[in-house]
Amino acid sequence: MRSPNLSYCLVLAVVAAATAGCNSPFSPKGPYVDNPVVYGILTNRSDTQFVRVYSTYNPPGVDPSAQTSDTPVSGASVLISGDSSAFRFSPISIQRLDQSRYSDNILAYASFPFHLQLGNAYSLTVSTPSEGTVTASVVVPKSGRIQFLNAYVLNGGGNDDENIVVYGWIRELTYGVMMQLQVYYDVLEGNTWVTHQEEMPAVGLTLADGSKTYFYPVMRRRVSSGIVKDKEESEMFVFFRTAYFERIGNIIDRFGYGKVHFKRATMILTQVDKDLYAYSKRVNGFEDPFSIRTDLPDYTNISGGHGIFGAMVDDSASVDITAW
Numbered sequence: 001m002r003s004p005n006l007s008y009c010l011v012l013a014v015v016a017a018a019t020a021g022c023n024s025p026f027s028p029k030g031p032y033v034d035n036p037v038v039y040g041i042l043t044n045r046s047d048t049q050f051v052r053v054y055s056t057y058n059p060p061g062v063d064p065s066a067q068t069s070d071t072p073v074s075g076a077s078v079l080i081s082g083d084s085s086a087f088r089f090s091p092i093s094i095q096r097l098d099q100s101r102y103s104d105n106i107l108a109y110a111s112f113p114f115h116l117q118l119g120n121a122y123s124l125t126v127s128t129p130s131e132g133t134v135t136a137s138v139v140v141p142k143s144g145r146i147q148f149l150n151a152y153v154l155n156g157g158g159n160d161d162e163n164i165v166v167y168g169w170i171r172e173l174t175y176g177v178m179m180q181l182q183v184y185y186d187v188l189e190g191n192t193w194v195t196h197q198e199e200m201p202a203v204g205l206t207l208a209d210g211s212k213t214y215f216y217p218v219m220r221r222r223v224s225s226g227i228v229k230d231k232e233e234s235e236m237f238v239f240f241r242t243a244y245f246e247r248i249g250n251i252i253d254r255f256g257y258g259k260v261h262f263k264r265a266t267m268i269l270t271q272v273d274k275d276l277y278a279y280s281k282r283v284n285g286f287e288d289p290f291s292i293r294t295d296l297p298d299y300t301n302i303s304g305g306h307g308i309f310g311a312m313v314d315d316s317a318s319v320d321i322t323a324w
Contacts, residue, residue: 073107141273166237183199184196204247
């Protein structure tokens with residue numbers, strides 16, 4: 001049997017510890033360590049590749065947005081090597097479009113011409129003047145393929161309940177996929193026809209008050225079966241007819257009938273590697289602007305630092321929609 005005096009002492013010890021804890025100052029900030037932060041996404045969208053290099057920062061309080069000065073690293077050495085080639089990056093200043101937080105231009109490192117070789121492996125080495133050297137690697141997905149099931153719906157054809165269906169062939173190195181629908185049209189502005197581009201939603205809903213809300217495609221995990229050698233398998237993507245027709249009508253209403261000439265509808269299949277997919281889902285896991293995940297650490301594949309080095313590959317297929 002436990003001694004009453006021992007039990008009493010244990011209670012006093014617990015109370016004393018709790019009281020001491022309540023009187024101790026609490027801060028949600030952990031210990032701060034300077035580290036390089038590197039962002040580089042290889043893509044076939046351009047023949048120029050970019051890498052951004054930063055240092056971590058210690059905000060004055062607990063709100064990271066209170067930091068109003070950017071922390072780019074100048075004088076870094078940036079090198080990306082492929083199977084048989086190496087690309088040295090040079091510093092470049094890019095105009096910052098959103099100046100709500102930072103007002104200066106963006107310091108980046110660029111390499112041109114850098115035509116991405118699909119299916120190849122690339123290694124990144126970044127050496128900074130003060131934080132040392134960090135490395136990363138990526139295997140670029142291979143080119144996919146797109147096939148329309150009922151392209152005539154894009155021109156207003158088909159039954160009233162027939163949605164737009166398209167198939168994407170996903171390659172074996174791909175982890176994340178996304179299919180987007182872009183519409184290109186000319187608008188008469190004064191005496192000049194100007195080309196515009198607009199993404200179409202996948203789904204549209206009517207709310208209780210009669211207003212409309214639309215949902216656009218997001219990156220998701222591939223659902224076709226296992227990764228086996230060079231075999232490729234298709235996945236189905238659906239865009240609701242009503243959402244597409246409503247947005248087409250909105251464009252006509254916005255600019256006026258006779259002042260809009262529709263040109264083409266383009267499906268864009270985006271495939272990303274495993275690290276970029278993991279980083280994207282970790283950052284956007286809740287898919288809302290107000291939540292911060294605390295159950296998982298930040299994702300990075302930068303050895304010796306933070307950030308992401310990944311790859312994304314786009315394929316596209318277009319349909320003439322001048323019948324509108």
